[in-house]
Amino acid sequence: EVQLVESGGGLVQPGGSLRLSCTASGFTFGIYAMSWVRQAPGKGLEWVSTITNSGGSTYYADSLKGRFTISRDTSKNTVYLQLNSLRAEDAALYYCARELSALGCLDPWGQGTLVTVSS
């Protein structure tokens, strides 16, 4: 069974940093691109970032303005999202998702990890 388990969320002050992790199981991690999608409370889905299967290419939402970095460690079956210079508007449930058959088309999704930004 394919499983994606996110971790690393929590409460952080404005301007702070967090590193989110997503550990995969049940499939050959190294052949799939992976993405992060976030959802602020009561709001819609917002694509955040994607990394190709090799890690050679990464893509980001323009709104992030260089504050987030996606990476992956195939030896650990894990994809990461480094969040820096956090703002109140970054508070959201952050989902990890696997590519289906084309870059950006996502299935399945993890349960998400919650990031709260507050002083």
Add this chain to the structure above:
Amino acid sequence: DIQMTQSPSSLSASVGDRVTITCRASQGISNYLAWYQQKPGKVPKLLISAASTLQSGVPSRFSGSGSGTDFTLTISSLQPEDVATYYCQKYNSAPFTFGPGTKVDIK
């Protein structure tokens, strides 16, 4: 960047009704369009990829159509378990933008 819009933003229909949701891209995206269903408090689930390819296990009352800039998701006979918010997403190239969502309720 290509913008995605959906209409309506919400709808209320009776059990058994035919429901249609529209998604529009500001530029052509061929058939690189996915539809997701998110039930209240749950994780999003992929329903349809490539504009019209139903994912395994998704009931056949769901269907998708369209190409280029205009797409539709149709529920042929609305069921109580279909109460959810539905999102379209473009994936022809990054950014892989989602539409704002359409909330579907039972009347």
